[in-house]
Amino acid sequence: MGGRVLGVLGGMGPLASAEFMRRLTLLTPAGRDQDHVPAVLWSDPRVPDRTAARLSGGEDPLPALLRGIRGLEAAGCDAVAIPCNTAHGWFEAMRAATRLPILHIVDAAAAELERLGVAEGPVGVMGTAGTLAMGLYQERLAARGWTCLVPTPGEMAALVTPAIAEVKANRVADAYAPLAEAAGRLAARGARAVVLGCTEIPLGIAAGPALPIPVCDTLDALARAAIGWARAG
């Protein structure tokens, strides 16, 4: 394309990455097509399930992730954003395999928490079982002064995990009630904000009334980070 082009390693799931492209566009100050961020979305929904790989011996997604990065390199992209939190469990392996910078979604979430005025203290994190088991948020946010509250195993099994699966199966509206319930329980345990730490979750949350607690939406967070990167070029 010429100029700075954002590579988006997506398809995990495809509705979340399509929504990421929408947010990227809507959050860009633009008066016409030509003001928007050039981007290539590699939407490969066949990447093996990240949580199954981490927790139950499923197929390793890394080869598929690296194929996507090679595709984005070949397309002439200058950086990579990955609108899938769980895939960040393979962040270091991806980073070691490419010359392109990769925006880290947890760093983007941290910037979004600061933007929301939640600069410290306990925050709730909803994500896949894989993301929570890997401690992707717990470690990276603890290093910056937040503490993370996560759903209990029972809440994961009854609320969060089924809701994520509903979105991946296009039953978006059905995901709202269990996600709102899980968020409310985190708030009741002291969370000052809730991080939607799986990119399917913002889709479910958007299907109902706004939550009565600050929400750190990782699709918006990553889109803002990408726009910042594009503008700095």
Place this chain on the structure above:
Amino acid sequence: MGGRVLGVLGGMGPLASAEFMRRLTLLTPAGRDQDHVPAVLWSDPRVPDRTAARLSGGEDPLPALLRGIRGLEAAGCDAVAIPCNTAHGWFEAMRAATRLPILHIVDAAAAELERLGVAEGPVGVMGTAGTLAMGLYQERLAARGWTCLVPTPGEMAALVTPAIAEVKANRVADAYAPLAEAAGRLAARGARAVVLGCTEIPLGIAAGPALPIPVCDTLDALARAAIGWARAG
């Protein structure tokens, strides 16, 4: 990626092509990520304005369109869908320049009209001034037995053209009223359905109440054509 991969030549505008990716996902019967259509979206919003090129001596978009097709070829795509009606004014030149099949959005719209039960007669077509001046719909639909009613130059200048620009500038909600007004006028002149023949228009139309006339949405139409192509592979 392996398997059949859809290439999407987008960015014209970027909100329309992000919405195309969303429709492609939502219209696919799927129970999990891995059931969805693999796709690469080339979203280059810097493609020179198609209507300006055709009507007022603006820069030729063909080189940018061909760069996008080369990028989709390099990414391993097996077909191309273009969620921009006006770009189809360069369809034959694109088709001559690639071995990949290109789905034609007007053929997809014709199939959608049939699906809606509007198999003949006058239909309204709203699109950019470029699309209407090139007769993209008028010629291709006439060959199949429909006749096309289009907005008057006054309706284009006062309603349709400004509404398309609102969507490209992220002011989606402002586009609804003028588009609904233009559709109503076409219906009053005898249109049995209205074709949203510019991919920004469905975004504006979605921002308000449903129109009281059958609507042929070219984002849905092209998504259905792409899903049909993917399933036939």
